[in-house]
Amino acid sequence: MEVCQVLHMNGGRGEKSYAQNSSIQRKVISMTKPIAKEAITNLYRNTFPASLAIADLGCSSGPNTLFAVSELVKAVDEVRRKLGHQSPEYQVLLNDLPGKDFNAIFKSLAGFHEDMRKQMGDGFGPCFFTGVPGSFHGRLFQRKSLHFVYSSYSLMWLSQVPEGLEDNKGSICMVGTSPPSVVKAYYRQFQTDFSLFLKCRSEELVAGGPHDDEVHQSEAFKDGGYNVAKSLRAVAEPMLR
Numbered sequence: 175m176e177v178c179q180v181l182h183m184n185g186g187r188g189e190k191s192y193a194q195n196s197s198i199q200r201k202v203i204s205m206t207k208p209i210a211k212e213a214i215t216n217l218y219r220n221t222f223p224a225s226l227a228i229a230d231l232g233c234s235s236g237p238n239t240l241f242a243v244s245e246l247v248k249a250v251d252e253v254r255r256k257l258g259h260q261s262p263e264y265q266v267l268l269n270d271l272p273g274k275d276f277n278a279i280f281k282s283l284a285g286f287h288e289d290m291r292k293q294m295g296d297g298f299g300p301c302f303f304t305g306v307p308g309s310f311h312g313r314l315f316q317r318k319s320l321h322f323v324y325s326s327y328s329l330m331w332l333s334q335v336p337e338g339l340e341d342n343k344g345s346i347c348m349v350g351t352s353p354p355s356v357v358k359a360y361y362r363q364f365q366t367d368f369s370l371f372l373k374c375r376s377e378e379l380v381a382g383g384p385h386d387d388e389v390h391q392s393e394a395f396k397d398g399g400y401n402v403a404k405s406l407r408a409v410a411e412p413m414l415r
């Protein structure tokens with residue numbers, strides 16, 4: 175059976191749910207907020223779309239899902255107010271693997287809309303939500319339908335267990351004591367997965383934004399994502415100790 179058909183975070187709001195056990199991920203969303211904010215406000219300033227389609231890939235279910243989305247729409251709203259523009263309509267596309275508890279998110283949407291109305295006033299939105307079950311290692315959206323793609327703490331998930339892990343004695347993942355062959359096997363799998371991810375997103379993104387060619391041109395990805403993988407590991411490891 176495919177990994178993506180069985181894997182999912184624990185749903186609901188119980189003691190063992192992702193919702194109650196995702197404070198590290200929330201911290202990462204906060205730490206990376208300036209980067210996401212700069213990217214989405216640049217996009218808005220350069221294109222002024224009347225309707226803005228934002229996708230959160232690997233959104234999971236819990237407070238982090240709507241926290242990340244609310245930070246993005248608040249950033250755009252701040253700019254459009256300063257410029258005296260009418261609010262764009264937001265289309266928020268929430269993606270995760272099919273086993274995820276999408277209902278838990280849908281149930282919390284009323285609270286999200288209420289909070290946004292209180293914080294942003296009547297001129298904001300509207301904000302329409304859609305759940306998109308499926309793997310981000312394949313196409314998820316129509317061609318040229320997205321303005322902004324966001325993903326936090328999810329892209330290190332691989333599409334399958336890499337081949338060639340026989341020498342990884344006593345460990346079920348890559349650790350400091352893993353031999354180089356194991357590190358290479360994970361790297362190769364990440365490279366394959368991430369290249370496919372970028373190819374799919376490049377087809378789904380609306381052309382003409384300020385970072386139109388970024389997925390092809392960014393220096394960070396010229397080595398197939400090796401440095402991105404190393405950075406992800408460098409950020410995540412100290413927090414997991």
Ligand SMILES: C[S@@+](CC[C@H](N)C(=O)[O-])C[C@H]1O[C@@H](n2cnc3c(N)ncnc32)[C@H](O)[C@@H]1O
Nearest residue numbers: 199232233234238270271309310326327328331
């Ligand atoms: C650690 S959680 C992060 C969730 C959320 N973004 C956050 O910051 O709290 C990683 C999420 O990625 C999802 N995921 C893993 N592989 C995926 C794939 N191939 N396609 C879509 N979602 C995936 C998992 O189901 C999980 O919900």
